[in-house]
Amino acid sequence: MLRRILPQAKQLAEEVIQLGDTVVDATCGNGHDTKFLSECTGETGKVYSFDVQAQALDNARALCESKNNIEFILDSHAFVDSYIKDASVKAAMFNLGYLPKGDHTITTSHDSTLPAIDKIFNLLDDGGRIIIVVYHGHPAGKIEKDALLDALSKWPQKEAQILKYQFINQKNDAPFIICIEKNRNA
Template sequence: MLKRILPQAKFFAQEVIKQGDTVIDATCGNGHDTHFLAECTGERGKVYSFDIQEQALANARGLCEEKNNIEFILDSHANVDKYIGEATIKAAMFNLGYLPKGNHSITTSHVSTLPAIDKIFNRLEVGGRIVIVVYHGHPAGKTERDCLLDFLSKWPQKDAQVLNYQFINQKNDAPFIICIEKNRHT
């Protein structure tokens, strides 16, 4: 059977991550992807988990309290380069939109998301992936979606493969995945 969006997003990331890798959860939210990435990378790995809301990081810390390989960062993912040092990144995950059960007026935005993707891609290993779940059922999400698709559709295919995984017969602006896989050093 076809995988639903969130299991497929995890599958895309898990396919390339090995124990000991360095990865990024660019939108920590309630910590589910952070926890998943910590499991994938193991004790020798490193997870950088970003969010701009203290409540999100508090929720994630509670979910991930037994994990010792996570650095929680209260800052925008657009500032990723200030925190990862010289690390090479194997994978990154984004869940665009707003914090579930949080303040829906605080959303991700193309203003920070596009620079974050660009910075992470520049540090991504060849064969590494950026997996983005796009929630576009709200006005800011539609703007971010359009800017993201426009931005990524112009990337040279020699540098990256950019996949759009979505169900086209679902109602209510169903989320979809964009998966970027790096082809060569840029």
């Protein structure tokens, strides 16, 4: 049976993450991916979890209170390279859009997402992945989706394989996944 979007995104991450790895939750939200990544990397791993909203980080801290391998960062994912300096990253996850049950006027934007993707890609191990769930059922989401697809479709094949996983017969602008896998020796 075909996996729904969020389980498929998690599987794409699980396939490359090992205990002790460094990973990034670029859009912490309510902390579900942060918790998942913390469990994948184990106590010896490290999760950098970014959000621009204190409410999101507070929600995530409550969900992940028993996890000791997470650094919560109240800042844009566009500044990821200011926080990760001496580590290579095995995987990163993005859930684009707005905070569920939060202020829907605060959304991710291609202005910060594209630089974050570039910076994380430069930190990424060979064979590492950036998994992006694109929610585009709102006006800002449509703009971000179009900018992402335009920019990523132009990436050189020799650097990365880029997958789009999407159900094409669903209504209401169903979310989809973009997965960027860094080629070995890229």
